[in-house]
Amino acid sequence: MKKPNCYESFRAGQSSRANCPLNLGEYKLEECLCELSRCYKDISAIRNLVSGKVHQQQLTCCTTDDKSVWLKKLPLDVAYWLGYKLLPGLKALVNDGADKADVDSASVYIEKDCLALLDRMEEVRLAIKKNIALEYQHMKLGGSLLEPLVEHAIFITERALGVLTDGRLVNRSSG
Numbered sequence: 001m002k003k004p005n006c007y008e009s010f011r012a013g014q015s016s017r018a019n020c021p022l023n024l025g026e027y028k029l030e031e032c033l034c035e036l037s038r039c040y041k042d043i044s045a046i047r048n049l050v051s052g053k054v055h056q057q058q059l060t061c062c063t064t065d066d067k068s069v070w071l072k073k074l075p076l077d078v079a080y081w082l083g084y085k086l087l088p089g090l091k092a093l094v095n096d097g098a099d100k101a102d103v104d105s106a107s108v109y110i111e112k113d114c115l116a117l118l119d120r121m122e123e124v125r126l127a128i129k130k131n132i133a134l135e136y137q138h139m140k141l142g143g144s145l146l147e148p149l150v151e152h153a154i155f156i157t158e159r160a161l162g163v164l165t166d167g168r169l170v171n172r173s174s175g
Contacts, residue, residue: 006079006122010114013083025092026164032085033157036150039074043147046071047139068132074146075125078153082114086153090160098164106163113156121149 004012022028042061048054049064062070090107094100124145128135135145 004076006075006118006125009076009079010083010118013080013085014087017084017088022088022092022095024095025089025098026096026161028085028089028092029157029161032081032089033154033161035081036078036154036157039078040147040150040154042070043074043144043150047142047144047147050136050139051142052140071135071146072125072129072132075121075149078150079118079121082118082153082156086157086160087111087114090163093160093164096164102163102166106160110156110160113152113159117149117152117156120152124149 038060042059045059046067049067056064059067061067087107087110090110091103094103128145138144
């Protein structure tokens with residue numbers, strides 16, 4: 001069976017969510033943010049291992065032996081979460097008290113941002129699928145191909161949550 005690409009993973013997330021719609025969105029966006037933040041920290045921990053800064057590192061995502069498998073799968077996981085958690089969570093914020101017009105307006109930009117991120121994640125997925133040493137080489141130089149993508153997914157998720165929290169701030173200050 002052919003492994004999915006980021007676009008297929010994203011659509012699979014959307015399809016799975018269609019079978020289990022969200023009543024509320026804030027908790028799902030916070031859950032997504034937590035998972036993305038954990039991945040971001042684990043990329044840093046793997047970089048410390050690969051660059052020789054530490055000889056042993058506790059990883060929450062995988063073992064040190066299967067870190068390459070986890071890194072190669074990460075773009076697919078993030079793509080799935082965008083379709084399964086982030087976009088549906090944003091739309092469900094109206095049930096958490098967000099203004100529907102704010103949600104609709106933000107959805108246009110956030111969905112566009114997610115689709116652009118999918119393009120970038122697919123490029124990186126293909127590159128590291130062929131040769132994980134490329135990611136390790138970036139890590140040894142203090143960077144990462146994956147880290148900025150996860151960081152951007154975090155930013156998008158925080159923007160989605162901001163639709164609710166910004167409205168709460170406005171409602172509090174106008175009361």
